Amino acid sequence: MTTPVVAEIALNVPLYRNFDYLVEPQFQTNIAVGCRVAVQFGRQQLVGIVVALKSNSEFLDKLKPISRLIDNNAIIDRHMISLIEFASHYYQNPLGECYQVALPTLLNKGEAVDKSAVPIIKLIDENTSVNGKKQRQLIEHLVDSGSTPVTELSALGFSSATVKSLLEKAIIEKTVEYNRDWQSKPLAIGDKPKLKREQAIALAAINQATGYTCYLLEGVTGSGKTEVYLQALEKPLQQGKQALVLVPEIGLTPQTVNRFRRRFPNVPIMLWHSAMTDNERLSTWRAAQTQSAAIVIGTRSSVFLPFAKLAMIIVDEEHDLSFKQQDSLRYHARDLACFRAAKLAIPLILGSATPSLETIHNATNNKYQLLTLTERAQTQSDNQYVLLDMRGQHQQSGLALATLDYIKKELTKGKQVMVFLNRRGFSPSLICHECGWLSQCQRCSANATYHKHIRNLICHHCGAQEHVPTQCPSCGSTQIIPAGQGTEQVAEFLAESFPDTPITRVDRDSTRKKGSLESALHDINKGEPRILIGTQMLAKGHHFSEVSLVVIMDVDSGLYSYDFRATEHLAQLITQVSGRAGRSGEAGTVLLQTHFPEHPLLQDLINNGYQDFSRYALREREETLLPPYTSLAIIRCESHKLNDINNFLYDLIPEQLPSGIQLLGPVPAALERIAGKYRYQLHIQGNERKKLHLYLHQLVSYISQSKLATKVRWSIDIDPVSM
Numbered sequence: 001m002t003t004p005v006v007a008e009i010a011l012n013v014p015l016y017r018n019f020d021y022l023v024e025p026q027f028q029t030n031i032a033v034g035c036r037v038a039v040q041f042g043r044q045q046l047v048g049i050v051v052a053l054k055s056n057s058e059f060l061d062k063l064k065p066i067s068r069l070i071d072n073n074a075i076i077d078r079h080m081i082s083l084i085e086f087a088s089h090y091y092q093n094p095l096g097e098c099y100q101v102a103l104p105t106l107l108n109k110g111e112a113v114d115k116s117a118v119p120i121i122k123l124i125d126e127n128t129s130v131n132g133k134k135q136r137q138l139i140e141h142l143v144d145s146g147s148t149p150v151t152e153l154s155a156l157g158f159s160s161a162t163v164k165s166l167l168e169k170a171i172i173e174k175t176v177e178y179n180r181d182w183q184s185k186p187l188a189i190g191d192k193p194k195l196k197r198e199q200a201i202a203l204a205a206i207n208q209a210t211g212y213t214c215y216l217l218e219g220v221t222g223s224g225k226t227e228v229y230l231q232a233l234e235k236p237l238q239q240g241k242q243a244l245v246l247v248p249e250i251g252l253t254p255q256t257v258n259r260f261r262r263r264f265p266n267v268p269i270m271l272w273h274s275a276m277t278d279n280e281r282l283s284t285w286r287a288a289q290t291q292s293a294a295i296v297i298g299t300r301s302s303v304f305l306p307f308a309k310l311a312m313i314i315v316d317e318e319h320d321l322s323f324k325q326q327d328s329l330r331y332h333a334r335d336l337a338c339f340r341a342a343k344l345a346i347p348l349i350l351g352s353a354t355p356s357l358e359t360i361h362n363a364t365n366n367k368y369q370l371l372t373l374t375e376r377a378q379t380q381s382d383n384q385y386v387l388l389d390m391r392g393q394h395q396q397s398g399l400a401l402a403t404l405d406y407i408k409k410e411l412t413k414g415k416q417v418m419v420f421l422n423r424r425g426f427s428p429s430l431i432c433h434e435c436g437w438l439s440q441c442q443r444c445s446a447n448a449t450y451h452k453h454i455r456n457l458i459c460h461h462c463g464a465q466e467h468v469p470t471q472c473p474s475c476g477s478t479q480i481i482p483a484g485q486g487t488e489q490v491a492e493f494l495a496e497s498f499p500d501t502p503i504t505r506v507d508r509d510s511t512r513k514k515g516s517l518e519s520a521l522h523d524i525n526k527g528e529p530r531i532l533i534g535t536q537m538l539a540k541g542h543h544f545s546e547v548s549l550v551v552i553m554d555v556d557s558g559l560y561s562y563d564f565r566a567t568e569h570l571a572q573l574i575t576q577v578s579g580r581a582g583r584s585g586e587a588g589t590v591l592l593q594t595h596f597p598e599h600p601l602l603q604d605l606i607n608n609g610y611q612d613f614s615r616y617a618l619r620e621r622e623e624t625l626l627p628p629y630t631s632l633a634i635i636r637c638e639s640h641k642l643n644d645i646n647n648f649l650y651d652l653i654p655e656q657l658p659s660g661i662q663l664l665g666p667v668p669a670a671l672e673r674i675a676g677k678y679r680y681q682l683h684i685q686g687n688e689r690k691k692l693h694l695y696l697h698q699l700v701s702y703i704s705q706s707k708l709a710t711k712v713r714w715s716i717d718i719d720p721v722s723m
């Protein structure tokens with residue numbers, strides 16, 4: 001290439017464009033696409049990525065020079081660049097912002113790629129004679145034991161001055177090495193069961209893959225999906241290639257990780273999740289890149305790890321909503337995994353007991369290959385569902401008397417019972433018995449939740465807290481009572497009803513203290529009779545072998561919602577929660593409290609299972625022209641001033657829409673106000689994905705020029721998973 005004179009840089013600024021900078025002669029030999037640079041932008045120094053090099057520019061004399069070249073080699077390869085460019089294009093986000101999301105924090109701050117690695121000292125010239133005694137000893141040590149991490153040298157009594165003087169004489173060198181031994185050793189495989197017929201068929205199909213194929217492994221909890229993943233990993237690992245296993249945030253438990261480590265004891269398995277430090281994350285990132293990690297098990301953003309030899313991607317619980325990022329770059333990790341696998345021509349395995357309707361649609365269209373596991377690997381019988389009709393039932397703290405009888409029966413058998421209610425706190429609000437005043441958040445269009453043990457009202461949306469009033473703020477009455485139930489109340493009531501049975505509550509409040517979730521899980525796994533009460537946190541991932549009854553308290557709120565995905569999510573939740581019951585050999589009971597026992601969704605789900613329900617739900621989506629039969633995007637907008645929102649959103653509605661594009665709105669978001677800001681949205685639907693994207697590109701480029709847009713906070717959400 002001719003001498004690069006101008007570099008196009010992606011910067012993390014909210015503008016839909018890249019920026020040209022001058023490449024001065026001292027950088028011209030080393031600069032490459034994929035290097036980071038520091039540049040002056042307005043009054044700040046920013047770190048950016050070189051995305052293109054040019055030999056000329058018509059504005060040459062107006063360009064500022066690059067201040068510093070941070071990397072002498074590209075830190076990401078062509079494949080990563082194309083992945084990030086795809087994300088920017090598909091999700092309509094500025095490229096610089098996409099790099100910000102895709103790269104580890106330390107790299108965005110301009111730190112060296114090897115910052116988190118411990119350098120080693122290596123002998124390069126043992127023949128030069130030195131005078132110092134310590135220096136001679138260090139050379140002898142290196143001759144005997146080979147290269148040694150810097151940190152160990154001080155423990156061995158070698159001062160940094162000794163090291164420094166040998167470094168200066170070029171007798172030793174300081175480098176970073178990444179261990180890739182696992183690739184040359186034969187793969188060790190821990191004990192494994194003989195696959196059942198359906199598992200064996202699934203594995204054979206996956207092993208046959210040449211190039212890209214996406215498999216949907218659909219099977220109830222406990223049907224042996226993880227076992228199939230483990231055995232499918234053998235082939236890439238035996239070839240010294242790498243694999244990525246994506247799991248939901250909540251699914252990354254020590255049990256999961258240990259299962260992989262026990263199966264593959266001699267390959268390095270590394271993690272990636274939000275609780276890791278910046279240094280730990282950079283070290284996993286580098287390990288993926290240098291092939292010193294064989295497998296990475298990670299949450300959403302691990303889809304951006306720069307594997308050098310990626311040969312398989314697995315997405316466990318592919319329907320899980322945590323795979324979709326809900327701010328900045330609103331990407332779906334499963335969908336980007338799909339892009340990556342196709343681009344690299346490698347197999348992708350999506351596993352779930354309750355696949356998303358999008359994925360099932362792709363499987364029935366033969367875009368994905370469907371592999372089904374129908375039997376539980378260790379249990380013969382299926383769980384039994386009970387629809388408990390709540391109409392006219394006497395109830396206390398949201399539990400019907402009949403439900404209490406069911407609970408009692410299981411406890412006397414020595415079993416455990418799990419009660420599920422996706423609402424923490426004591427009650428979702430307080431109400432005045434005299435005048436009907438309701439505790440509400442001042443800044444949100446939402447109730448303020450009553451937390452009894454700390455005697456506070458807390459808004460779960462903006463976090464605002466206040467003391468419980470002693471008198472009604474509206475009429476002065478002292479008759480202020482809880483309205484509705486949260487987990488705190490149900491736990492209290494169950495403790496009164498079953499005074500001899502220990503109760504464990506698992507929700508965000510009860511597990512705030514570090515280690516408290518682990519200790520709760522430990523208590524549960526002792527297996528004595530016990531009642532577990534919890535939210536979403538109980539629904540996923542954990543295996544409770546002694547639970548024989550699951551009670552789902554609040555089924556009805558999911559049946560009638562304005563979000564068209566609510567029924568899908570309810571069916572997934574019921575199926576997932578019920579997967580917690582009856583894992584130890586016997587069938588369990590799943591009790592659903594509802595006022596609508598004849599509802600066709602519930603009937604279909606409990607009589608025919610999720611598979612049948614999902615096919616039925618898909619037909620409904622097709623008839624009503626909803627995703628996945630159409631494509632959807634949402635323009636969201638926030639501001640303290642409703643007027644600014646209206647001006648901005650109404651300005652986006654054209655007099656005539658292109659054919660095949662529909663607009664709905666502006667409509668208020670599910671919560672119209674949060675923390676004092678109004679929230680409105682515009683839904684844009686297209687019969688064809690391509691047409692919609694073309695239209696959105698025009699729209700976004702219009703918005704990025706619009707003055708009205710500068711007065712509000714706006715964002716675009718492609719393929720939203722919730723309204």
Ligand code: ADP
Pocket residue numbers: 193194195196199219220221222223224225226227228377378
């Ligand atoms: P899933 O991932 O679908 O929930 P798992 O792979 O975790 O299912 O399997 C559930 C349980 O059954 C695990 O304890 C697993 O070790 C066991 N298991 C899986 N496959 C087999 C098999 N072929 N033979 C015996 N046990 C199995």
Ligand code: ZN
Pocket residue numbers: 432433434435436437472473474475476477
């Ligand atoms: Zn009142």
Ligand code: ZN
Pocket residue numbers: 441442443444459460461462463464674675
């Ligand atoms: Zn609030």
